[in-house]
Amino acid sequence: MKSMDNKKKKPEFGLLIDYEYCTGCHTCEVACAQEYTHKTGIRGIKVFEVEQTLPNGKEYLTYFPFPTEACLLCPHLTKEGFEPACVKHCMAACMKYGRIEDLAKEVGRKPRMVLWVPR
Amino acid sequence: MADYNVKPRSRDTEIVRSTVWSAGPGCHGTCGVLAHIRKGKLVKIEGDPEHPWNQGRLCARCLAMTQYAYHPDRLTRPLKRTGERGEGKWQEISWDEAYDLIENRMGKIREAFGAESVVFSMGTGRDISSWLCMLAYAYGSPNVMFAMSGNACYSPRIAAVETVLGDYCVPDAAQWLERRYEDPKYRIPKCLVIWGYNIPNTCPDNIFGHWFIDLMKRGAEIICMDPRLTWFSSRAKHWLRLRPGTDGALAMGFLHVIIQEGLYDQRFVEKWTNAPFLVSKDTGKLLRASDITEDGSRENFVVWDSNGDKAVVWDSGKADYISSQPKAALKGTFSVELRDKSRIECRTVWDAFCEEVDKYPLERVEEITRVPKREIRAAARFYAESKPASIHWGLPIDSTPGITPTAQAITALWCLTGNLEIPGGNVVARNAFECVSYALPGAEGVIRLASKEADRKRISVDKYGPFRKFIWRAQTDTVLDQIFTGKPYPVKGLWMQTGNIIAGIGFEPKKWKEAFKKVDFIVAVDLFMTPTTQYADVILPAATFLEKDSVRSWWVPLQSINKAMSVEGCKSDLEINFELAKRFDPNLRWDSVEELFDDILKNSGMTYKELQEKVWALPPEGNSSAPYFRHEKGLLRKDGRPGFSTPSGKMEIYSSLREEWNLEPLPHYEEPPFTAVSRPDLAEKYPLILSTGRRSFAFFNAEHRNIPWLRELDPDPTVEIHPDTARSLGISDGEWVWVENWLDKQKFKAKLTIAVQPQMVMVAHGWWFPEEEGAEPSLFGAWKSNINQLIPMGSQGKDGLGSPLKNLLCKVYKVHA
Structure with a gap:
């Protein structure tokens, strides 16, 4: 275990996503594609849709943005004090970039949150 | 936070601030952008964080601008x-x-x-x-x-509100204020009515869709009128899942609850609407000053003064009574002497309005709309009892020949509940600085x-x-x-x-x-x-x-669009x-x-040069293009008097213009022309409700099918079918199916989803295939998956407005049986 910890740098930063407010607009995906001029099919973040009828009979639509293996958290932007491209452009302003320990404190603030730590 | 405007990412990049409108993202725009230009070429585009409209945000279509501007298929020569x-x-x-x-x-x-x-x-x-x-x-x-x-996109709604109010109204999301939701003048709506609108997709009507999410985060609760499951309807306090095309009946049902339960703003009704005007029981028309005196003007109307027990003239030109302030009766029947000394029976506009509304008890509204009456009542109460409350409506309102009476009913809702021109209500939208x-x-x-x-x-x-x-x-x-x-x-x-x-x-x-x-x-x-x-x-x-x-x-802000590059x-x-x-x-x-x-x-x-320096400017308080309470301050009329720019100077719950055009002056419901109710003969052959026009977050109507980053998000023309319906038709998810009615049949990819109810399908519009041959007969595949081939021309309403594109009939079956 110890040797692995030494080899891999411990992650410091992550994304806190308040998926209650993700509307599925896919802005984060195209913001990412533009930032890295990704080809079609490559995205550092992808929005998924879950559509279901809940046990109480209510139909419900949930979207959640998922940082993929291609997500680098835009270090070229963050080191200059800018937000990652997806966070900056999110139309619902439902994503936050920060230090994992700071975001972890916020994750319990309200329900329907997820803290992602990409690769 | 880094300063976006003075700190370009690299030394050879210049940042140009501009405003979005049209070719590119395609929407009605207004967003502020920062275009990163390197050696004359756009290398990146971002939302301008200092712009009060979008506050740094920017949608997928605008973020794809580099692919759009330098697309190999762009026309560059006449x-x-x-x-x-x-x-x-x-x-x-x-x-x-x-x-x-x-x-x-x-x-x-x-x-x-x-x-x-x-x-x-x-x-x-x-x-x-x-x-x-x-x-x-x-x-x-x-x-x-x-x-x-x-002309069924927005103009009908604008014209309908103009007809009764002399101006158009939009929901107030503090877009007039630089500090937006933080401005002390502003109030967060307690209730937001999202009426037939999936507005986070494409911001079609000069409103930034995600403002409504901002407001929800700040406590606004939602009433959603939508036949489809949407992000909003999932999260609504009240979701009224109406039958497509019955919005007018639902609005009348709301009015019914509000009037029956006395939930309206009595002061507003008396002071600002034409409720006290008299209507002749003989002719069924508004009584005019010219009817009762020789020198009376046809433009002026008549009320009954219950203090003096006499008819009193309302001077439309001055937006005031001709003599002393009467105690204008709101209800009752009155015998009025005409100029030839004969007498006629008159009643008030308010009585006529209430009688029309009385035709819509919730049992009937439930039968028309298929929304349980209990839910209608609860939602109507919640709307009327929330202050402020705001209504935002979408294209479905225009999607029926009965557009104008529908819009009249909804306008009456925000007026009668006292939500007009108040912070967080529905406010008049005028062009910035006029x-x-x-x-x-x-x-x-x-x-x-x-x-x-x-x-x-x-x-x-x-x-x-x-x-x-x-x-x-x-x-x-x-x-x-x-x-x-x-x-x-x-x-x-x-x-x-x-x-x-x-x-x-x-x-x-x-x-x-x-x-x-x-x-x-x-x-x-x-x-x-x-x-x-x-x-x-x-x-x-x-x-x-x-x-x-x-x-x-x-509307606002006043903006310059600044050239950043050229092709x-x-x-x-x-x-x-x-x-x-x-x-x-x-x-x-x-x-x-x-x-x-x-x-x-x-x-x-300002000159153009001066505006370009600022990029955007908001009208100051006191300007007639900035809210609030302008009807009280005399900012809506050219003569500076309190009131509205309608023929009478009042908000006309009974429209004098419609009366002049020989159309029904009162709001009401009209069944669209091609539904199972109006055409049971067609419904036998075409049993499913055909609805179209829902927005894709990736495209603006027929645009963007050629932009790879966007097409990837929404690659095929789809028809949304309920899984139960699909099962009964033997259709599986992703399969190509025909959608057919009496006009034509077209091919779509089935998307099985509970977003639609079993009796309805929602078909994507605007589809053509830029990757295919452009010449006839292919015509970029324009005859394959073009739902407009199933929508009739010539079904406009009596006033020339509206089109039934969301409430038609069709059948659906497998392409490969």
């Missing part, structure tokens, strides 16, 4: 047709040759048939409407056309026809009241008919800009194709070849919003139209585009 129309044979020509050719051909048409025989057509107007009007009017034609049947470029409903623009005389020839102006009063367009269905009949005069030329009639905006598009072939000369202005441009004689390559200078004054060979719509306007009208009022901008901006006290 083209002249060399083969037959639709054959796809073109020759590149220079701009001068193109201008000369157009001047010559259109000049000859004008000489032989009159300027009115050329129709200037657009799709969603955006930053082209003004310039299209400028060209049409310089040429001398009053015939500017929005090419959708029943800078009006072209005539939208209700406004006279800087750009106008040389004479009122020239407007008399506008197609359908004699037929439809709203087209005489507010809508300075030709009625679209009438234009299409006139192309075929040539009566009362022939249509010889067509100028098509910002619209793709065949694949996007035209219903029964094969009729439009035939119409194109009947017209002598067609010019198309576009950024890409489309199925529609194939029928032009000349195509002119237009520019994106990043490649032009322009002004924008539609060789392309010109902006404005440049193109200005050049030709000068050629067609040697007396054009402006010598340069900048002079035109300065003229438009006159009321702001």
Whole structure:
């Protein structure tokens, strides 16, 4: 275990996503594609849709943005004090970039949150 | 937070601040952007964090601008047709040759048939409407056309609200205030009604869809009227899942609850509406001062003073009573002496209004809308008891020939509940600083026809009241008919800009194709070849919003669009139209585009150069284009008196204009023409409700199918089918199916989803395939998955407005049985 910890740098930063407010607009995906001029099919973040009828009979639509293996958290932007491209452009302003320990404190603030730590 | 404006990411990059409008993202825009330009080329685009509209955010379509602007298929040279129309044979020509050719051909048409025989057509107007009007009017034609049947996108709603209120209203999301939600004047709505709108997708109506999410985060609760499961309906406190096309009945049901339970604002009704006006029981018409005295004006109305037990005249011109302030009766029957000394029985407008509303008990509304009455009652109470509460409505309101009475009912909701012109309610939307470029409903623009005389020839102006009063367009269905009949005069030329009639905006598009072939000369202005441009004689390559200078004054803020880059060979719509306007009208009022901008901006006290420095400016409090309580402050009328710019100066719950046009003056419900209720014969053969027009977050109507980053998000034309319905039809997810009705059948990919109810399908619109052959018969695949082939032309309402595109009938079956 110890040797692995030494080899891999411990992650410091992550994304806190308040998926209650993700509307599925896919802005984060195209913001990412533009930032890295990704080809079609490559995205550092992808929005998924879950559509279901809940046990109480209510139909419900949930979207959640998922940082993929291609997500680098835009270090070229963050080191200059800018937000990652997806966070900056999110139309619902439902994503936050920060230090994992700071975001972890916020994750319990309200329900329907997820803290992602990409690769 | 880093400073976006002074700190470009690299030394050789310049950042240009500008405003989004039209070509590019396609929407009505208004977002502030930062364009990163390196060696004259756009390398990246971002939302401007200092812009109060979008506050740094930017949608997928705008973020794809690099792919859009430098797309290999962009038109960059004027083209002249060399083969037959639709054959796809073109020759590149220079701009001068193109201008000369157009001047010559259109000049000859004008000489032989009159300027009115050329129709200037657009799709969603955006930053082209003004310039299209400028060209049409310089040429001398009053015939500017929005090419959708029943002009059924937004103009009908605007005209309906103008009819009863003298102005248009939008939900107040603090867009007038620089500090937005933090401004102390503003109040977060307790209740937001999202009426037939999935507005986070594409921000279609000059409103930023995600403001409503901002407001929800700050405590606003939602009532959602939508047949479909959407993000909003999932999260609504009350989701009213109505049958498509029955919005009018639902609104009447809301009014029923509100009036029956006394949930309206009595003070507003008495003081600001025409509720106390008298209506003759004999004629069923409003009593006018000319009916009761010799010298009385037809423009003035009559109330009953319960203090003096006598009729008293309301002076519409002064928006006040002629003599002392009466205690105007709201209810009751009164015997009024006419000028010939005979007497008639009159009742109040309020009584007539309540009687109409009484026709909609919730049992009946449930039967029409299929929404349980318990839910309607609960939602209506929640709306009426929340202060402030705000209503935002979408295209479904226009999607019925009964648009105007529907919009009248909804307008009555926000007025009678006292939510008009209050912070967080519904507030009047006017052009910033009253800078009006072209005539939208209700406004006279800087750009106008040389004479009122020239407007008399506008197609359908004699037929439809709203087209005489507010809508300075030709009625679209009438234009299409006139192309075929040539009566009362022939249509010889067509100028098509910002619209793709065949694949996007035209219903029964094969009729439009035939119409194109009947017209002598067609010019198309576009950024890409489309199925529609194939029928032009000349195509002119237009520019994106990043490649032009322009002004924008539609509501707020007042904005400049600042040229950030150029694409060789392309010109902006404005440049193109200005050049030709000068050629067609040697007396054009402006010598340069900048002079035109300065003229438009006159009321702001700023020149174009000054505005460009600021990029955007919000009107200050006290300006008639800034809220709140303007009807009380006298900011809505030209004479500065309190009241509204309606014929009576009141908010007219009983419309005097509709009465004059021989249309029902009161709000009510009209069943759309092709439903299982109105046409059970058709429903037997076509049992499913066919609805279309839902927005895709990736596309703006027929645009963007060629932008890889966007097409990837929404690759195929889909039909949403409920899993139970699909099972009964043997259809599986992702399978190609036919959607068919009495007009045609088209192919779509089945998307099995609980978003729609079992009896309804929702079909994607605007589909064509830029990757396929452009020439006929393929026409970029425009005849394969084009739902407009199933939507009839000519089903507009009695006032020329509305079209039943969301409440038709169809059947669905497997392509490979």
